[in-house]
Amino acid sequence: MNNELSSLVVQEIGEQGLLKILQRFCPSEIIGDDAAVIATEPGKNLVVTTDVLVENVHFSENTTSPEDVGWRAAAANLSDLAAMGAYPLGITVGLGLPGNITVSWVERLYQGMTECLQSYDTSIVGGDVVRSPIVTVAITAFGQADPYRIIRRNQAKIGDAIVVTGVHGASRAGLELLLHPEKAENLIEEEKTFLIHAHQRPKPRLDVVPILWQILDSYSQTHNGPSLLLPIAGMDSSDGFADAVVQICRASGVGAVIESTRISLPKVFDHWLTKKQALEFALYGGEDFELVLCLSKEPADELVQQLGQGAAVVGEITQGSTVVLRDPNQEFPDQILTLSQGFQHFG
Amino acid sequence: MNNELSSLVVQEIGEQGLLKILQRFCPSEIIGDDAAVIATEPGKNLVVTTDVLVENVHFSENTTSPEDVGWRAAAANLSDLAAMGAYPLGITVGLGLPGNITVSWVERLYQGMTECLQSYDTSIVGGDVVRSPIVTVAITAFGQADPYRIIRRNQAKIGDAIVVTGVHGASRAGLELLLHPEKAENLIEEEKTFLIHAHQRPKPRLDVVPILWQILDSYSQTHNGPSLLLPIAGMDSSDGFADAVVQICRASGVGAVIESTRISLPKVFDHWLTKKQALEFALYGGEDFELVLCLSKEPADELVQQLGQGAAVVGEITQGSTVVLRDPNQEFPDQILTLSQGFQHFG
Numbered sequence: 001m002n003n004e005l006s007s008l009v010v011q012e013i014g015e016q017g018l019l020k021i022l023q024r025f026c027p028s029e030i031i032g033d034d035a036a037v038i039a040t041e042p043g044k045n046l047v048v049t050t051d052v053l054v055e056n057v058h059f060s061e062n063t064t065s066p067e068d069v070g071w072r073a074a075a076a077n078l079s080d081l082a083a084m085g086a087y088p089l090g091i092t093v094g095l096g097l098p099g100n101i102t103v104s105w106v107e108r109l110y111q112g113m114t115e116c117l118q119s120y121d122t123s124i125v126g127g128d129v130v131r132s133p134i135v136t137v138a139i140t141a142f143g144q145a146d147p148y149r150i151i152r153r154n155q156a157k158i159g160d161a162i163v164v165t166g167v168h169g170a171s172r173a174g175l176e177l178l179l180h181p182e183k184a185e186n187l188i189e190e191e192k193t194f195l196i197h198a199h200q201r202p203k204p205r206l207d208v209v210p211i212l213w214q215i216l217d218s219y220s221q222t223h224n225g226p227s228l229l230l231p232i233a234g235m236d237s238s239d240g241f242a243d244a245v246v247q248i249c250r251a252s253g254v255g256a257v258i259e260s261t262r263i264s265l266p267k268v269f270d271h272w273l274t275k276k277q278a279l280e281f282a283l284y285g286g287e288d289f290e291l292v293l294c295l296s297k298e299p300a301d302e303l304v305q306q307l308g309q310g311a312a313v314v315g316e317i318t319q320g321s322t323v324v325l326r327d328p329n330q331e332f333p334d335q336i337l338t339l340s341q342g343f344q345h346f347g
Numbered sequence: 348m349n350n351e352l353s354s355l356v357v358q359e360i361g362e363q364g365l366l367k368i369l370q371r372f373c374p375s376e377i378i379g380d381d382a383a384v385i386a387t388e389p390g391k392n393l394v395v396t397t398d399v400l401v402e403n404v405h406f407s408e409n410t411t412s413p414e415d416v417g418w419r420a421a422a423a424n425l426s427d428l429a430a431m432g433a434y435p436l437g438i439t440v441g442l443g444l445p446g447n448i449t450v451s452w453v454e455r456l457y458q459g460m461t462e463c464l465q466s467y468d469t470s471i472v473g474g475d476v477v478r479s480p481i482v483t484v485a486i487t488a489f490g491q492a493d494p495y496r497i498i499r500r501n502q503a504k505i506g507d508a509i510v511v512t513g514v515h516g517a518s519r520a521g522l523e524l525l526l527h528p529e530k531a532e533n534l535i536e537e538e539k540t541f542l543i544h545a546h547q548r549p550k551p552r553l554d555v556v557p558i559l560w561q562i563l564d565s566y567s568q569t570h571n572g573p574s575l576l577l578p579i580a581g582m583d584s585s586d587g588f589a590d591a592v593v594q595i596c597r598a599s600g601v602g603a604v605i606e607s608t609r610i611s612l613p614k615v616f617d618h619w620l621t622k623k624q625a626l627e628f629a630l631y632g633g634e635d636f637e638l639v640l641c642l643s644k645e646p647a648d649e650l651v652q653q654l655g656q657g658a659a660v661v662g663e664i665t666q667g668s669t670v671v672l673r674d675p676n677q678e679f680p681d682q683i684l685t686l687s688q689g690f691q692h693f694g
Contacts, residue, residue, distance in 0.1 A: 008449065046489070094485040100356045103368060106368075124372055140395075
C-alpha cells in the first residue's frame with residue numbers, strides 16, 4: 001500500500017497507530033466515538049459498537065468465571081451505547097471456540113451476557129459460532145438515538161462542567177484483590193465484595209441517558225429552547241477517567257482543569273490505600289464504565305444531584321489543549337494528564 | 348445448567364447442537380434466518396447478521412490473499428442481508444491480530460473488504476482491533492428492510508416455484524483449482540480465471556432485491572393487491588444449494604421436488620467434470636452466494652427472465668417433508684437431500 005508504515009508489524013505501531021491507518025477505509029464522519037452513528041431516516045440514528053475479547057488477553061480462567069466474562073462483555077458494549085446517548089436495541093455475539101471447551105462453559109458465558117442485558121431490557125438477537133484454537137467473543141451492540149442528542153467526544157465547549165456519573169477506581173481495586181487476595185487483610189467482607197463486584201459486574205450507565213434528556217427538556221422549557229444546552233460531549237471511562245477526559249479534550253480541541261479531590265472514590269479507599277494509590281486507580285484503572293460528560297453548569301449540577309451515588313462535577317473545560325489535574329490542597333503538584341499512561345493494546 | 352448436554356464438549360454436539368442450546372438465550376421470534384430482524388419503528392426493520400472467520404479454519408495463506416479474505420468476509424455478510432431482502436447500511440469489523448502480523452496484511456484485508464462494499468455502495472462504519480494469537484475477523488453487517496417484505500426461511504408455500512439466481516458449483520470448482528492446479532490442464536485460461544474468481548470474489552446478490560420488489564409491485568398493480576404474492580421464502584446458498592433448499596423446507600414444514608438438470612452449472616463443467624462430480628459441486632460446494640427463493644410461479648418466471656445469467660426455476664415446493672432430487676433423464680435414481688452432507692463446523 002501507499003504507506004511507509006506498511007512494512008512494519010502491528011506491535012511496532014501499536015493500537016492507536018493501526019487504528020489511524022484503518023480509519024482511511026471508513027467514512028470520516030463516523031469515526032472517533034464510542035460507537036458509529038448511521039442515519040437511517042429522519043428522526044432516528046442507528047448507533048453501533050463492536051468489541052472483541054480474546055482468552056488470555058482480555059480474560060483468563062484465573063480471575064474470571066464465564067458468567068463474568070459474559071456480563072462484562074455485554075456491559076462494555078452497552079456502556080458504549082450509553083456514552084453516545086443511545087437506547088439499546090440488541091446485541092449479536094460472534095463466538096470462536098475450541099472443540100474441547102465444555103458446552104457448560106458456553107452456556108455460562110451466555111447466561112452472564114443475558115443477565116446483564118435483561119437488566120437493561122435488551123437481548124441477544126443473533127450471532128455466529130465457529131471453531132477456533134482460542135476462545136474469542138466478538139460482540140456488536142446496536143441502539144437508537146435522537147440525531148440531535150447524540151453525545152460525541154468532539155463537542156466539549158469552553159466553560160462546560162465536567163461530570164462523572166459515579167466513583168472511579170473500584171473495578172481496578174477489585175482486580176487487585178482477585179490477583180492478590182492477601183491485600184484484603186484490612187477490609188471487611190462488605191468492602192471486599194463491593195470492590196470485586198465492581199470488577200466482575202460493572203454496570204453500564206444506560207440509566208443516565210433518560211435522566212439527562214429529561215433535565216434538558218425541563219431546562220429548555222424554562223429557558224426558551226434547548227439550543228444553548230446542546231450538544232453534550234462525553235464518553236465512557238472504560239479505559240480510565242484520565243483517558244476519557246484527555247480523549248474528549250483532544251477531539252474537541254480544548255483543555256480542562258480537573259480538581260483531583262473531586263473525583264469520586266469508593267469510601268473504602270480512605271483507609272485502605274494511600275492517596276496516591278487511590279488516585280492512580282481512579283485515573284488509570286479503567287473498566288468502571290461510568291460516563292464522563294461535558295455540559296453547561298446548571299444542568300450539570302442538576303444531573304449530579306439526581307444521580308447521587310458518587311456523581312460529581314470534577315472540573316471544567318478550558319481554552320488550550322492541556323488537561324491539568326490540580327490538587328486544591330496542594331499536597332501534590334499539578335499534573336498534566338496524557339494518553340501515554342493508558343493501556344496500549346499491542347504495546 | 349439444566350441440560351444433560353452441558354457436561355459434553357462442543358465438538359461432541361457439533362455446531363447445530365450448540366446453536367440449538369444457545370438459542371434458548373435469544374428471543375425465539377428472531378432466530379432461524381440468515382440475519383436477525385429487529386423492529387425499530389413502524390415501516391422499517393433493522394436486519395443484522397454476524398460472521399466470524401478464523402485463520403487456518405476459514406482461510407489460509409496458501410489459497411487466499413488478504414484482499415480475498417476481506418472481500419469474501421464482506422460478501423458473505425452482504426449476502427445474508429440480500430437473503431433477507433434488506434438493503435445494507437454498513438458493517439463493523441472486529442479484528443484479532445497477532446503482534447507480528449504486518450501492517451500491510453491488515454491494510455490489504457481492509458482493501459478487499461472496502462472493494463466489495465463499494466460495489467454495493469456501503470462501507471465499514473466501525474470496529475475494534477485487539478491482540479490475539481490467531482487472526483480472527485468478526486464482521487457484523489446491518490441493513491434495513493420493509494417489514495412486509497422480509498424474506499424468511501419459514502415462509503415457503505406448497506406450489507411455490509423454487510428459483511436460483513445464478514449458477515452453482517463455480518466457487519467449489521475454483522477452490523479445487525487452487526488446491527490442485529494440475530486439474531486445470533484441460534481448461535483454457537478464461538475458464539480457469541472464471542472459476543477461481545468465483546471462489547475468490549463471490550458476488551452477493553443484493554442486485555436481486557430491488558428487481559424482485561419491482562416485479563411484485565407491477566404484478567400487484569395488475570392483480571389488485573400484493574397479498575397473494577407475499578411473503579417470499581428464501582436464503583442464500585453459502586453452505587450449498589442442497590443445504591439452502593433443505594433448510595427452507597424444514598423451516599417451512601414443506602417438501603420439495605428439484606429437477607437436477609435445471610440446476611444451473613458453469614458451462615465449463617460440461618467438458619471438465621463428470622455429470623456426477625458437477626452435480627456434487629453444485630449441491631454441496633457452497634460459497635456461491637446465490638439466492639434460493641420460493642415464490643409464486645408467474646413472478647418467479649419474470650424474475651428468472653430479468654436476471655438471466657444462470658437464474659432458473661429448478662423445482663417446486665410440495666406437501667410433506669422430503670426434498671427429492673429428480674433426474675428427468677433418469678440417468679441417476681431419485682435422491683433425498685438432507686443436511687447431513689453439509690459442512691459440520693465442529694465435526
